[in-house]
Amino acid sequence: MPERTPTPQDVKRWRQYLADERAEATVYRDLARRRTGEEREILLALAQAEGRHEKHWLGLLGEHSGTLRRPSRRNRLVGLLARRFGSVFVLALAQRAESRSPYASDADATANMAADEQIHEEVVRGLATRGRNRLSGSFRAAVFGANDGLVSNLSLVMGMAASGVGSHVVLFSGLAGLLAGALSMGAGEFISVQSQRELLSASRPTQITLSAAASLDLEHNELLLVYLARGMSREAAEHRVAERMGLAGCDCDPSLSLQPESVAETDEHETLGTAWSAAISSFCFFASGAIVPILPFLFGMTGIPALALACVLVGLVLMGTGGVVGLLSGTSPLSRGLRQLAIGLGAAAATYLLGLLFGSVLG
Known part of the structure:
Protein backbone atom coordinates (compact mmCIF):
# COMPACT_ATOMS: atom_id res chain seq x y z
CA MET A 1 0.00 0.00 0.00
CA ARG A 134 -29.47 -27.25 21.65
CA LEU A 135 -32.13 -24.55 21.84
CA SER A 136 -34.20 -25.61 18.86
CA GLY A 137 -36.84 -27.70 20.64
CA SER A 138 -37.51 -25.46 23.64
CA PHE A 139 -37.10 -22.27 21.61
CA ARG A 140 -39.66 -23.42 19.05
CA ALA A 141 -42.14 -24.22 21.82
CA ALA A 142 -41.53 -20.88 23.54
CA VAL A 143 -41.93 -18.72 20.44
CA PHE A 144 -44.86 -20.71 19.06
CA GLY A 145 -46.68 -20.87 22.40
CA ALA A 146 -46.22 -17.22 23.34
CA ASN A 147 -47.07 -15.88 19.87
CA ASP A 148 -50.10 -18.14 19.62
CA GLY A 149 -51.34 -16.85 22.97
CA LEU A 150 -50.71 -13.22 22.01
CA VAL A 151 -52.36 -13.33 18.60
CA SER A 152 -55.27 -15.66 19.35
CA ASN A 153 -56.35 -13.91 22.53
CA LEU A 154 -55.89 -10.42 21.10
CA SER A 155 -58.03 -11.49 18.14
CA LEU A 156 -60.64 -12.91 20.48
CA VAL A 157 -60.72 -9.75 22.59
CA MET A 158 -60.88 -7.50 19.52
CA GLY A 159 -63.66 -9.53 17.94
CA MET A 160 -65.75 -9.62 21.09
CA ALA A 161 -65.30 -5.90 21.73
CA ALA A 162 -66.21 -5.02 18.15
CA SER A 163 -69.44 -7.01 18.44
CA GLY A 164 -70.69 -4.53 21.03
CA VAL A 165 -70.74 -6.67 24.18
CA GLY A 166 -69.84 -5.21 27.56
CA SER A 167 -66.27 -4.93 28.83
CA HIS A 168 -66.90 -7.58 31.50
CA VAL A 169 -67.90 -10.02 28.76
CA VAL A 170 -64.73 -9.17 26.85
CA LEU A 171 -62.66 -9.81 29.98
CA PHE A 172 -64.30 -13.15 30.74
CA SER A 173 -63.98 -14.16 27.10
CA GLY A 174 -60.27 -13.34 27.24
CA LEU A 175 -59.81 -15.36 30.43
CA ALA A 176 -61.71 -18.27 28.91
CA GLY A 177 -59.58 -18.02 25.77
CA LEU A 178 -56.42 -18.03 27.89
CA LEU A 179 -57.39 -21.15 29.81
CA ALA A 180 -58.84 -23.01 26.85
CA GLY A 181 -55.89 -22.22 24.61
CA ALA A 182 -53.26 -23.00 27.25
CA LEU A 183 -54.88 -26.31 28.14
CA SER A 184 -55.23 -27.19 24.47
CA MET A 185 -51.58 -26.33 23.80
CA GLY A 186 -50.43 -28.34 26.80
CA ALA A 187 -52.51 -31.37 25.89
CA GLY A 188 -51.48 -31.20 22.26
CA GLU A 189 -47.78 -30.94 23.12
CA PHE A 190 -48.05 -33.85 25.56
CA ILE A 191 -49.63 -36.07 22.92
CA SER A 192 -47.19 -34.92 20.23
CA VAL A 193 -44.03 -35.52 22.26
CA GLN A 194 -45.24 -38.76 23.81
CA SER A 195 -46.26 -40.13 20.42
CA GLN A 196 -42.93 -39.18 18.87
CA ARG A 197 -40.99 -40.76 21.72
CA GLU A 198 -43.00 -43.96 21.30
CA LEU A 199 -42.29 -43.97 17.56
CA LEU A 200 -38.57 -43.50 18.20
CA SER A 201 -38.55 -46.23 20.81
CA ALA A 202 -40.28 -48.60 18.40
CA SER A 203 -37.71 -47.78 15.70
CA ARG A 204 -34.54 -48.18 17.81
CA PRO A 205 -32.80 -51.51 17.17
CA THR A 206 -32.84 -54.00 20.04
CA GLN A 207 -29.92 -56.16 21.12
CA ILE A 208 -31.65 -59.45 20.38
CA THR A 209 -28.80 -60.42 18.03
CA LEU A 210 -26.52 -60.69 21.05
CA SER A 211 -28.54 -63.47 22.65
CA ALA A 212 -30.01 -65.16 19.57
CA ALA A 213 -26.83 -65.52 17.50
CA ALA A 214 -25.46 -68.40 19.55
CA SER A 215 -28.52 -70.57 18.83
CA LEU A 216 -28.95 -69.83 15.13
CA ASP A 217 -28.41 -72.45 12.42
CA LEU A 218 -25.04 -71.75 10.80
CA GLU A 219 -26.32 -72.63 7.34
CA HIS A 220 -29.80 -71.11 7.46
CA ASN A 221 -30.47 -68.01 9.50
CA GLU A 222 -31.90 -64.56 8.95
CA LEU A 223 -29.28 -62.57 10.84
CA LEU A 224 -28.07 -61.14 7.53
CA LEU A 225 -31.56 -59.77 6.89
CA VAL A 226 -31.48 -57.92 10.22
CA TYR A 227 -28.41 -55.93 9.24
CA LEU A 228 -29.58 -55.34 5.69
CA ALA A 229 -32.87 -54.00 7.07
CA ARG A 230 -30.90 -51.61 9.30
CA GLY A 231 -29.36 -50.07 6.19
CA MET A 232 -25.93 -51.80 6.06
CA SER A 233 -24.32 -52.66 2.77
CA ARG A 234 -24.29 -56.38 1.94
CA GLU A 235 -20.52 -56.57 2.51
CA ALA A 236 -20.76 -54.95 5.93
CA ALA A 237 -23.80 -57.04 6.86
CA GLU A 238 -22.09 -60.32 5.90
CA HIS A 239 -19.01 -59.37 7.89
CA ARG A 240 -21.15 -58.47 10.91
CA VAL A 241 -22.95 -61.84 10.68
CA ALA A 242 -19.61 -63.67 10.56
CA GLU A 243 -18.48 -61.92 13.72
CA ARG A 244 -21.77 -62.52 15.49
CA MET A 245 -21.61 -66.23 14.59
CA GLY A 246 -18.03 -66.52 15.76
CA LEU A 247 -16.67 -67.00 12.23
CA ALA A 248 -14.57 -63.83 12.03
CA GLY A 249 -11.03 -64.01 10.81
CA CYS A 250 -11.44 -62.99 7.21
CA ASP A 251 -9.04 -60.49 5.69
CA CYS A 252 -11.56 -57.66 5.36
CA ASP A 253 -11.75 -53.92 5.70
CA PRO A 254 -11.10 -53.26 9.42
CA SER A 255 -13.83 -50.58 9.43
CA LEU A 256 -16.35 -53.40 9.05
CA SER A 257 -15.27 -55.01 12.30
CA LEU A 258 -17.83 -55.24 15.06
CA GLN A 259 -17.93 -52.30 17.42
CA PRO A 260 -19.41 -52.53 20.90
CA GLU A 261 -23.09 -51.81 20.70
CA SER A 262 -24.64 -49.51 23.25
CA VAL A 263 -28.15 -49.63 24.60
CA ALA A 264 -28.02 -46.00 25.70
CA GLU A 265 -30.96 -43.78 24.95
CA THR A 266 -30.69 -42.00 21.62
CA ASP A 267 -30.14 -38.28 21.20
CA GLU A 268 -33.59 -37.84 19.72
CA HIS A 269 -35.17 -38.57 23.10
CA GLU A 270 -32.94 -36.01 24.78
CA THR A 271 -33.86 -33.41 22.18
CA LEU A 272 -37.57 -34.08 22.59
CA GLY A 273 -37.53 -34.05 26.38
CA THR A 274 -40.36 -35.54 28.43
CA ALA A 275 -43.99 -35.22 27.45
CA TRP A 276 -44.90 -33.65 30.79
CA SER A 277 -42.19 -31.00 30.61
CA ALA A 278 -43.24 -30.13 27.06
CA ALA A 279 -46.90 -29.90 28.10
CA ILE A 280 -46.19 -27.68 31.10
CA SER A 281 -43.87 -25.44 29.06
CA SER A 282 -46.45 -25.02 26.30
CA PHE A 283 -49.17 -24.24 28.84
CA CYS A 284 -47.02 -21.57 30.51
CA PHE A 285 -45.76 -20.02 27.26
CA PHE A 286 -49.27 -19.77 25.81
CA ALA A 287 -50.67 -18.34 29.04
CA SER A 288 -47.85 -15.79 29.28
CA GLY A 289 -48.75 -14.51 25.83
CA ALA A 290 -52.53 -14.76 26.20
CA ILE A 291 -52.63 -12.69 29.39
CA VAL A 292 -51.11 -9.62 27.71
CA PRO A 293 -54.21 -8.59 25.69
CA ILE A 294 -56.49 -8.74 28.73
CA LEU A 295 -54.24 -6.80 31.10
CA PRO A 296 -56.02 -3.45 30.44
CA PHE A 297 -59.40 -5.07 31.17
CA LEU A 298 -58.04 -6.72 34.33
CA PHE A 299 -57.07 -3.27 35.60
CA GLY A 300 -60.52 -1.82 34.95
CA MET A 301 -60.09 -0.14 31.59
CA THR A 302 -62.95 -0.31 29.10
CA GLY A 303 -63.83 0.51 25.53
CA ILE A 304 -61.49 1.80 22.85
CA PRO A 305 -58.71 2.90 25.30
CA ALA A 306 -58.48 -0.67 26.63
CA LEU A 307 -58.33 -2.10 23.10
CA ALA A 308 -55.72 0.44 22.04
CA LEU A 309 -53.51 -0.32 25.03
CA ALA A 310 -53.93 -4.07 24.44
CA CYS A 311 -52.75 -3.62 20.86
CA VAL A 312 -49.75 -1.58 21.99
CA LEU A 313 -48.74 -4.14 24.63
CA VAL A 314 -49.14 -7.06 22.24
CA GLY A 315 -47.25 -5.16 19.55
CA LEU A 316 -44.31 -4.58 21.87
CA VAL A 317 -44.15 -8.25 22.84
CA LEU A 318 -44.47 -9.35 19.21
CA MET A 319 -41.61 -7.03 18.26
CA GLY A 320 -39.56 -8.52 21.10
CA THR A 321 -40.16 -12.15 20.16
CA GLY A 322 -39.57 -11.38 16.50
CA GLY A 323 -36.33 -9.61 17.38
CA VAL A 324 -35.12 -12.62 19.34
CA VAL A 325 -35.92 -14.88 16.38
CA GLY A 326 -33.97 -12.56 14.09
CA LEU A 327 -31.08 -12.40 16.51
CA LEU A 328 -30.77 -16.16 16.86
CA SER A 329 -31.12 -16.73 13.12
CA GLY A 330 -28.39 -14.20 12.34
CA THR A 331 -30.76 -11.89 10.44
CA SER A 332 -32.11 -8.43 11.15
CA PRO A 333 -33.97 -8.32 14.50
CA LEU A 334 -35.92 -5.28 13.27
CA SER A 335 -37.22 -6.94 10.10
CA ARG A 336 -38.22 -10.09 11.98
CA GLY A 337 -39.89 -8.01 14.68
CA LEU A 338 -41.87 -6.03 12.11
CA ARG A 339 -42.90 -9.27 10.42
CA GLN A 340 -44.25 -10.65 13.70
CA LEU A 341 -46.01 -7.35 14.36
CA ALA A 342 -47.66 -7.26 10.94
CA ILE A 343 -48.89 -10.85 11.18
CA GLY A 344 -50.20 -10.51 14.73
CA LEU A 345 -51.95 -7.15 14.36
CA GLY A 346 -53.20 -8.14 10.91
CA ALA A 347 -54.98 -11.15 12.38
CA ALA A 348 -56.42 -9.03 15.18
CA ALA A 349 -57.64 -6.37 12.71
CA ALA A 350 -59.35 -9.01 10.58
CA THR A 351 -61.12 -10.41 13.65
CA TYR A 352 -62.15 -6.91 14.72
CA LEU A 353 -63.76 -6.30 11.32
CA LEU A 354 -65.57 -9.63 11.54
CA GLY A 355 -66.78 -8.67 15.02
CA LEU A 356 -68.17 -5.41 13.65
CA LEU A 357 -69.91 -7.35 10.90
CA PHE A 358 -71.44 -9.90 13.28
CA GLY A 359 -72.42 -7.16 15.72
CA SER A 360 -74.25 -5.22 13.03
CA VAL A 361 -75.99 -8.34 11.72
CA LEU A 362 -77.04 -9.65 15.12
CA GLY A 363 -77.84 -6.20 16.44
Missing part, protein backbone atom coordinates in the same frame (compact mmCIF):
# COMPACT_ATOMS: atom_id res chain seq x y z
CA PRO A 2 1.62 3.33 -1.04
CA GLU A 3 2.48 5.84 1.66
CA ARG A 4 0.16 8.80 1.92
CA THR A 5 -0.73 11.49 4.39
CA PRO A 6 -3.97 10.44 6.05
CA THR A 7 -6.85 12.88 6.07
CA PRO A 8 -8.77 13.59 9.28
CA GLN A 9 -11.55 11.38 7.95
CA ASP A 10 -9.06 8.55 7.39
CA VAL A 11 -7.72 8.88 10.94
CA LYS A 12 -11.22 8.89 12.39
CA ARG A 13 -12.22 5.79 10.40
CA TRP A 14 -9.04 3.90 11.24
CA ARG A 15 -9.40 4.71 14.93
CA GLN A 16 -12.94 3.33 14.81
CA TYR A 17 -11.75 0.16 13.10
CA LEU A 18 -9.02 -0.22 15.72
CA ALA A 19 -11.48 0.21 18.59
CA ASP A 20 -13.88 -2.31 17.05
CA GLU A 21 -11.12 -4.89 16.45
CA ARG A 22 -10.02 -4.64 20.05
CA ALA A 23 -13.61 -4.96 21.24
CA GLU A 24 -14.21 -8.02 19.06
CA ALA A 25 -11.03 -9.68 20.29
CA THR A 26 -12.15 -9.05 23.87
CA VAL A 27 -15.56 -10.58 23.11
CA TYR A 28 -13.98 -13.76 21.80
CA ARG A 29 -11.66 -14.01 24.82
CA ASP A 30 -14.60 -13.49 27.19
CA LEU A 31 -16.57 -16.18 25.40
CA ALA A 32 -13.56 -18.51 25.53
CA ARG A 33 -13.44 -18.22 29.33
CA ARG A 34 -16.88 -19.85 29.45
CA ARG A 35 -15.98 -22.67 27.06
CA THR A 36 -13.73 -25.70 27.21
CA GLY A 37 -11.97 -27.93 24.73
CA GLU A 38 -12.28 -27.30 21.02
CA GLU A 39 -14.73 -24.39 21.27
CA ARG A 40 -12.35 -22.54 23.59
CA GLU A 41 -9.45 -23.01 21.17
CA ILE A 42 -11.53 -21.78 18.24
CA LEU A 43 -12.57 -18.64 20.07
CA LEU A 44 -9.01 -17.87 21.17
CA ALA A 45 -7.84 -18.31 17.56
CA LEU A 46 -10.47 -15.79 16.45
CA ALA A 47 -9.21 -13.34 19.08
CA GLN A 48 -5.68 -13.73 17.73
CA ALA A 49 -6.90 -13.01 14.20
CA GLU A 50 -8.59 -9.83 15.37
CA GLY A 51 -5.26 -8.92 16.98
CA ARG A 52 -3.57 -9.12 13.57
CA HIS A 53 -6.14 -6.72 12.18
CA GLU A 54 -5.56 -4.42 15.12
CA LYS A 55 -1.84 -4.25 14.26
CA HIS A 56 -2.70 -3.29 10.69
CA TRP A 57 -4.66 -0.24 11.79
CA LEU A 58 -2.05 0.69 14.37
CA GLY A 59 0.55 0.60 11.59
CA LEU A 60 -1.51 2.91 9.38
CA LEU A 61 -2.26 5.30 12.22
CA GLY A 62 1.34 5.53 13.41
CA GLU A 63 1.73 8.77 15.32
CA HIS A 64 -1.95 9.55 14.73
CA SER A 65 -3.20 6.73 16.97
CA GLY A 66 -3.88 9.26 19.73
CA THR A 67 -6.95 8.76 21.88
CA LEU A 68 -8.91 5.73 20.84
CA ARG A 69 -12.54 6.01 19.90
CA ARG A 70 -15.20 3.99 21.66
CA PRO A 71 -16.29 0.78 19.94
CA SER A 72 -19.56 0.88 18.04
CA ARG A 73 -22.77 0.50 20.03
CA ARG A 74 -23.21 -2.98 18.60
CA ASN A 75 -19.77 -4.08 19.77
CA ARG A 76 -20.29 -2.53 23.18
CA LEU A 77 -23.56 -4.45 23.53
CA VAL A 78 -21.96 -7.72 22.41
CA GLY A 79 -19.09 -7.15 24.83
CA LEU A 80 -21.47 -6.53 27.74
CA LEU A 81 -23.45 -9.68 26.96
CA ALA A 82 -20.28 -11.75 26.51
CA ARG A 83 -19.01 -10.74 29.96
CA ARG A 84 -22.35 -11.46 31.62
CA PHE A 85 -23.75 -14.44 29.74
CA GLY A 86 -21.62 -15.97 26.99
CA SER A 87 -24.68 -17.59 25.42
CA VAL A 88 -25.77 -18.44 21.89
CA PHE A 89 -27.33 -14.97 21.72
CA VAL A 90 -23.87 -13.43 21.93
CA LEU A 91 -22.55 -15.72 19.20
CA ALA A 92 -25.52 -14.79 17.02
CA LEU A 93 -24.76 -11.10 17.51
CA ALA A 94 -21.08 -11.71 16.79
CA GLN A 95 -22.01 -13.59 13.61
CA ARG A 96 -24.08 -10.65 12.42
CA ALA A 97 -21.28 -8.22 13.28
CA GLU A 98 -18.78 -10.24 11.23
CA SER A 99 -21.21 -10.31 8.28
CA ARG A 100 -21.38 -6.49 8.29
CA SER A 101 -17.64 -5.95 8.07
CA PRO A 102 -16.80 -2.94 5.82
CA TYR A 103 -13.35 -4.25 4.87
CA ALA A 104 -14.42 -5.65 1.48
CA SER A 105 -15.22 -2.13 0.25
CA ASP A 106 -12.48 -0.21 2.11
CA ALA A 107 -9.30 0.34 0.11
CA ASP A 108 -7.28 0.70 3.31
CA ALA A 109 -8.10 -2.84 4.43
CA THR A 110 -6.16 -5.67 2.82
CA ALA A 111 -7.78 -8.44 0.79
CA ASN A 112 -6.59 -10.88 3.47
CA MET A 113 -8.46 -8.96 6.15
CA ALA A 114 -11.68 -8.94 4.12
CA ALA A 115 -11.34 -12.69 3.54
CA ASP A 116 -10.63 -13.21 7.26
CA GLU A 117 -13.88 -11.50 8.19
CA GLN A 118 -15.84 -13.71 5.78
CA ILE A 119 -14.26 -16.82 7.28
CA HIS A 120 -14.83 -15.51 10.80
CA GLU A 121 -18.54 -15.22 10.02
CA GLU A 122 -18.65 -18.88 9.01
CA VAL A 123 -16.65 -19.95 12.08
CA VAL A 124 -18.98 -18.06 14.43
CA ARG A 125 -21.97 -19.39 12.48
CA GLY A 126 -20.73 -22.93 13.16
CA LEU A 127 -20.30 -22.24 16.86
CA ALA A 128 -23.69 -20.54 17.07
CA THR A 129 -25.31 -23.45 15.24
CA ARG A 130 -24.29 -25.80 18.04
CA GLY A 131 -26.14 -23.61 20.50
CA ARG A 132 -29.09 -23.17 18.16
CA ASN A 133 -29.41 -26.93 17.87
